[in-house]
Amino acid sequence: MARPLGAVRLRKANSAVLAVGVALVLFVLLLVISSSTPDFSPARKAAAALHPLSPPTSPFRKSPAGAMLQPPPVARYNLNNVTTTARPLENRENILLLTPMARFNPAYWDNLLRLSYPHELITLGFILPRTREGNLATRELQKRIAHVQTQAPERDRFKSVVVLREDLDPALSPLASQDERERHQLARQKARRAAMAKARNALLVSTLGPSTSWVLWLDADVVETPPALIQDLARHDKPIVVPNCFQRFYNARTQAMDERPYDFNNWIDSDAARELASAMGPDDVLFEGYAEMATYRTLMAYLAKDDDNDDDEGERDLHEEVLLDGVGGAALLVKADVHRDGAMFPAFPFYHLLETEGFAKMAKRLGWEAVGLPNYKVYHYNE
Amino acid sequence: MPPTTASESKVAPRHPTTGCSYGYPNEKAFDMSPHRYAPRHPAPAYRRRNGSFVRLVGVVAVLLFILFYSFTRGPSSPPSSAALSFFSFGLLGASPEHSFQLETVRYYDLSNVQGTARGWEREERILMCVPLRDAESHLPMFFSHLRNLTYPHRLLDVAFLVSDSKDDTLGFVTRAMEAIQSDPDEQMHFGEVSIIEKDFGQTVNQDFQSRHGFAAQAGRRKLMARARNWLLSAALRPYHAWVYWRDVDVETAPFTILEDLMRHDKDVIVPNVWRPLPDWLGGEQPYDLNSWQESETALALAETLDEDAVIVEGYPEYETYRPHLAYLRDPSGDPDVEMELDGVGGVSILAKAKVFRYGVHFPAFSFERHAETEGFGKMARRMNLSVVGLPHYTIWHLYEPSAEDIKHMEQMKREQLAHEQAEKERAEKAQKVKETFADTTGQWEKDKAKMQSLVVQEKQETQEAAGGDAGAAGAAERVAEGVETPTADSGEETGDTP
Numbered sequence: 001m002a003r004p005l006g007a008v009r010l011r012k013a014n015s016a017v018l019a020v021g022v023a024l025v026l027f028v029l030l031l032v033i034s035s036s037t038p039d040f041s042p043a044r045k046a047a048a049a050l051h052p053l054s055p056p057t058s059p060f061r062k063s064p065a066g067a068m069l070q071p072p073p074v075a076r077y078n079l080n081n082v083t084t085t086a087r088p089l090e091n092r093e094n095i096l097l098l099t100p101m102a103r104f105n106p107a108y109w110d111n112l113l114r115l116s117y118p119h120e121l122i123t124l125g126f127i128l129p130r131t132r133e134g135n136l137a138t139r140e141l142q143k144r145i146a147h148v149q150t151q152a153p154e155r156d157r158f159k160s161v162v163v164l165r166e167d168l169d170p171a172l173s174p175l176a177s178q179d180e181r182e183r184h185q186l187a188r189q190k191a192r193r194a195a196m197a198k199a200r201n202a203l204l205v206s207t208l209g210p211s212t213s214w215v216l217w218l219d220a221d222v223v224e225t226p227p228a229l230i231q232d233l234a235r236h237d238k239p240i241v242v243p244n245c246f247q248r249f250y251n252a253r254t255q256a257m258d259e260r261p262y263d264f265n266n267w268i269d270s271d272a273a274r275e276l277a278s279a280m281g282p283d284d285v286l287f288e289g290y291a292e293m294a295t296y297r298t299l300m301a302y303l304a305k306d307d308d309n310d311d312d313e314g315e316r317d318l319h320e321e322v323l324l325d326g327v328g329g330a331a332l333l334v335k336a337d338v339h340r341d342g343a344m345f346p347a348f349p350f351y352h353l354l355e356t357e358g359f360a361k362m363a364k365r366l367g368w369e370a371v372g373l374p375n376y377k378v379y380h381y382n383e
Numbered sequence: 384m385p386p387t388t389a390s391e392s393k394v395a396p397r398h399p400t401t402g403c404s405y406g407y408p409n410e411k412a413f414d415m416s417p418h419r420y421a422p423r424h425p426a427p428a429y430r431r432r433n434g435s436f437v438r439l440v441g442v443v444a445v446l447l448f449i450l451f452y453s454f455t456r457g458p459s460s461p462p463s464s465a466a467l468s469f470f471s472f473g474l475l476g477a478s479p480e481h482s483f484q485l486e487t488v489r490y491y492d493l494s495n496v497q498g499t500a501r502g503w504e505r506e507e508r509i510l511m512c513v514p515l516r517d518a519e520s521h522l523p524m525f526f527s528h529l530r531n532l533t534y535p536h537r538l539l540d541v542a543f544l545v546s547d548s549k550d551d552t553l554g555f556v557t558r559a560m561e562a563i564q565s566d567p568d569e570q571m572h573f574g575e576v577s578i579i580e581k582d583f584g585q586t587v588n589q590d591f592q593s594r595h596g597f598a599a600q601a602g603r604r605k606l607m608a609r610a611r612n613w614l615l616s617a618a619l620r621p622y623h624a625w626v627y628w629r630d631v632d633v634e635t636a637p638f639t640i641l642e643d644l645m646r647h648d649k650d651v652i653v654p655n656v657w658r659p660l661p662d663w664l665g666g667e668q669p670y671d672l673n674s675w676q677e678s679e680t681a682l683a684l685a686e687t688l689d690e691d692a693v694i695v696e697g698y699p700e701y702e703t704y705r706p707h708l709a710y711l712r713d714p715s716g717d718p719d720v721e722m723e724l725d726g727v728g729g730v731s732i733l734a735k736a737k738v739f740r741y742g743v744h745f746p747a748f749s750f751e752r753h754a755e756t757e758g759f760g761k762m763a764r765r766m767n768l769s770v771v772g773l774p775h776y777t778i779w780h781l782y783e784p785s786a787e788d789i790k791h792m793e794q795m796k797r798e799q800l801a802h803e804q805a806e807k808e809r810a811e812k813a814q815k816v817k818e819t820f821a822d823t824t825g826q827w828e829k830d831k832a833k834m835q836s837l838v839v840q841e842k843q844e845t846q847e848a849a850g851g852d853a854g855a856a857g858a859a860e861r862v863a864e865g866v867e868t869p870t871a872d873s874g875e876e877t878g879d880t881p
Contacts, residue, residue: 019440026444040485048485053540053575056620059487071537071572074560079581079613130494142490149487160487164621167493167737201742202493206621210579342612344742348765365748 041154044120049075056162057096057123057209077210084213084335086237088230089117093213094159095230096336098125099220100199103133104140105381107223113148117230119158125207127164127199138163162207166199190285190354197345197355200329204339215339217332224248224379225331232376233333236321240338240363240370242266244304245330247380261301262380264289265328265357266372268298277352286352288326300324303374321371325364326357331378338368491621498624498735500648503535507624508574509641510736511541514610518631519550521781525631526559530571534641540575542618546610547582577618583609601693601754608747608755611729615739626739628732634659635779636731643776644733647719650768651734651760653727655712658780663795664788669709670780672696673728673757674772678705685752693754696726708772716775724772725764726757731778734763741766 040059049060051072063069083091095117099108115122126141128134145161204215216230222245226232233241245263250256265288273295277286288295305317334343343366346358353361360370499505513525532539541560545553560576583606611628619626627641636654637643644652656671673696681703685694694701708722743766746758753761760770784792 015437015440018437019444022441022444045483045485051575052486053620055617056489059485062484062486064483071564071569072575074557074564074576074578076557076578077580077617079579079617130492145488157487160489162621163488163490165492165494167497167740198741202737202740205616205619205739205742206491206493208616208619210577210617340613340616341609342744342747344744347742362748 040157044154044159055209055211056125056207057094057160057212059160079210082211082213082336084337086235088214088234091213092121093234094209094211095122095214095216096125096207096209096212097122097216097218098200098203098207099218100127100196100203101137101141101220102129103220104137105220105223107381108218108220109141109144111223111225112218113156114227115225115229116227119156120154121159122230123159123207123209123212124161125164125203126162127166127203129166129199134165138165164203164206166202189287193285193354194347197347197358200345200355201347204344208336208339212336215334215336217329217334219330219380221381222330222378223381226376226378229331229378230333232319233373236319236371236373238321238371239335239368240327240360241333242300242324242327242370242372243331243376243378244300244372244374245328245380246301246304246377247382249382259377259379261299261304263328263330264299264301265326266300266324267295267326268300268322269325270296270298272296280352283349284352285349285354288357297326300372300374303372304377305375317375319373320375322374324370324372325360326353327360327370327372329356330380332356335368338363338366341366341368343368489621493621493737493740496622496624497737498645498648500646502624502645503538503642506538508538508540508620508622509534509625509627510615510618510620510623511539511627511629512611512614512618513541513543513629513631514607514614515543515545515548515552515556515631516610517548517550517552519548519552519555521631522552522555522559524634524781526563528633528636530563531638532641533638536571536573539573540577540618540620540623541573542575542577542579542614544579544581544610544614546580547584553578553580575620579614579617581610581613600695600698601749604693604695604755604757605747607729608745608758611745611755612747615744619736619739623736626734626736628729628734630730630780632781632783633730633778634781637778640731640778641733643718644773647721647771647773649721649771650738651727651732651763651770653708653724653730653732653772655708655772655774655777656728656730656780657709657712657777658782660782661792663791669707669712671728671730672707672709673726674708674724674760675703675705675726676723677725678703680704688752691749692752693749694752694757696757708774711774712777713775714777718773718776720773720775721771722774724770725760726753727760727770727772729756730780732756732759738763738768741768743768 044059045061047058049055049058051070052060052063053072054060054075083093085091085093088095097112112124124145128138128141142163145163149157149161200217208215214230214234216233218225225243229243233243244261244266246259247262248257248259251258267288273286276293276295280286286293286295288297288299300322303322343359343363345355346353346362347355350358351361363370496507498507502509518525529541543556545556556578560573560578563571563573564576566572615626625645633656640654644654653671653674655674656669657667658670660666660668675696681694681701684701684703688694694703696703696705696707708724711722743759743762745755746762747754750758751761751765763770
């Protein structure tokens with residue numbers, strides 16, 4: 001057997017060079033290994049589900065290709081131990097962040113990534129319509145999700161992400177027609193809000209898991225929130241907490257950027273509205289923000305104190321609370337127990353209310369109250 | 384395998400297998416190679432030293448590397464497993480603890496899980512929801528039903544909610560499900576199995592009387608509704624096409640019930656629920672009165688009630704005059720006949736998962752004066768979904784005697800015992816009477832014999848008086864002896880009787 005040529009070279013090599021070479025090879029190997037394992041920490045892995053058939057609010061172990069799938073184990077969940085407290089961070093409470101989405105807004109996504117609540121405790125849930133626009137948004141969204149969940153540093157990655165496609169007929173989809181003018185026509189409102197309620201319910205009931213403590217509803221058009229949004233809202237320890245939704249715009253009069261109230265679904269009921277409702281048929285719906293039906297409800301949008309007068313005072317009142325009878329869905333933090341008790345978004349006139357407004361009413365029937373924070377603002381996209 | 388290696392091959396090898404024969408046929412055939420390097424002397428000492436130095440450096444580097452690697456893995460992972468995972472990484476991928484990859488993203492199209500009439504052919508998954516409370520005694524029966532279901536088990540996800548239980552319901556369910564999931568028969572294995580614990584602090588007792596008393600109804604139904612909603616919201620997944628609600632205290636139901644109900648392709652469908660009764664109560668009885676059609680009377684009644692009032696069916700306090708599914712049963716009727724319903728009972732409900740995705744749930748508040756499953760039916764109707772019952776397709780609920788029934792049964796038992804006692808006494812008396820007066824015939828014989836002997840004596844006396852005939856006297860004596868024998872026996876018998 002011939003001897004390999006390596007032995008010949010070995011004789012010539014300097015031992016120091018060899019040592020450096022070995023070290024270099026090992027270093028490269030280490031680099032290769034560490035860069036090729038976008039892996040999760042043992043703590044996250046330990047918390048993962050054992051089987052793909054598991055709550056979507058947790059990641060699961062990918063089984064090696066070709067391996068026989070074992071029958072799922074018997075999983076026990078003790079919901080008595082799921083806490084929902086004013087200090088979610090200390091108690092490591094899980095958040096389910098839900099967004100019905102028709103169009104992908106990069107600003108929304110960037111704002112989402114800026115949230116300071118530990119991402120390993122946040123599960124994202126999306127529902128998108130089966131339209132061409134929805135397909136487009138889904139592709140954009142999935143691209144971003146794939147990047148964050150595999151390429152980004154581990155602390156940026158979310159616990160898990162669920163993407164759902166609506167089962168509704170695309171022609172009837174609420175998210176289908178997102179034309180700003182058409183969207184707010186009173187005649188279309190009823191069908192739109194009803195279908196929107198169905199989309200919200202589908203998203204909620206399919207993703208709500210046994211470990212979820214809070215559900216944060218965040219619209220796909222909310223592009224700016226304080227990074228500590230979750231901690232700030234949870235701090236109130238209320239069943240339902242709603243910040244005030246504003247919109248930034250260029251004020252031509254003052255030649256400067258300004259903000260204006262946007263979400264008018266956060267209100268305190270009025271006698272006029274109650275009278276209006278009592279005269280209605282069982283299938284009629286009372287909408288807010290239309291001249292056709294003046295409800296004279298107290299709108300939280302107009303309760304915000306102007307920052308310009310006195311900054312200190314505005315700061316102090318940031319966490320001022322008001323009790324609400326109707327809520328909007330732009331940003332909404334709900335204790336999971338409220339949803340578990342059965343508070344849904346009615347897709348039928350429930351006390352002449354639909355969707356998020358009806359949700360507040362249904363929660364109230366179940367004994368849960370909603371509070372609004374007039375001075376705590378989130379901002380809606382301006383198209 | 385390269386054909387060249389086969390020496391027994393009929394084809395001559397085209398190329399030699401060894402790399403260094405340099406055109407010569409084979410090493411074995413021709414051992415010497417002129418180009419081969421052969422050192423004339425053994426390696427010099429400095430080179431040998433050098434070699435060992437290189438090896439040493441290599442070993443040290445590897446050790447350092449392992450140490451470094453285990454450090455970077457973080458303090459939480461034990462160094463041994465880190466080193467192991469390093470060595471096996473990419474080669475074996477078999478570190479027992481953390482070698483697996485995580486999947487964090489899931490994508491589902493809800494239009495694929497709409498629920499169709501032949502779901503088992505389309506691999507549609509069913510979520511089976513079973514609310515439990517102090518139900519240990521019914522569980523063996525329930526699990527035998529569960530094993531017998533003909534719907535493919537791997538498509539069935541089972542979720543239990545155990546609430547406020549004082550018995551070992553939780554332990555029993557866990558053990559039973561673990562036994563099923565590790566059954567040697569793969570067909571037995573179910574899909575996802577979730578056992579959820581949640582205590583609501585229920586104050587109503589679970590025995591029949593307190594469960595079914597009128598006063599307890601509204602509060603009890605609202606608590607039940609909460610439990611159902613908690614169970615569903617924690618267990619429903621985006622891949623479920625159907626949801627099946629089943630109570631544990633069903634005694635008899637067809638194994639094919641899932642397919643049977645699914646075939647109707649309705650949004651919400653319930654079978655008829657009856658219960659067997661003891662014969663003295665008529666043999667059978669409609670059980671679930673919560674499946675009904677709305678009536679004008681009931682609607683008018685609802686109008687008059689308070690916002691928080693709950694109409695409960697089957698109690699004389701609320702006279703609704705509603706057509707009940709249960710009363711329309713014809714034992715020989717077509718089991719496929721459907722009936723539109725407004726309220727449904729919760730013993731066995733098959734519903735499409737989309738019903739719950741639309742937001743229909745079990746109201747734990749008074750929804751149009753109804754709660755729980757009846758409110759569920761009402762809400763489904765409110766959203767224009769189909770709610771249907773099968774009057775002639777019957778499942779049988781367990782018969783649990785009510786307090787009244789128990790009282791009645793105790794009464795019956797007492798009566799029966801008294802009856803038996805009386806029977807026994809009568810029998811004894813008859814026996815005694817029989818035995819006491821059983822010797823009447825003997826007595827008669829005895830009397831007869833005595834009389835005969837008297838007659839004989841008399842004759843003798845007259846004969847003696849008439850001069851006497853010895854032969855005749857002897858014959859009379861023999862007759863008297865023969866007669867006297869049974870008389871003595873019967874005398875003994877009489878003496879024996881107490």
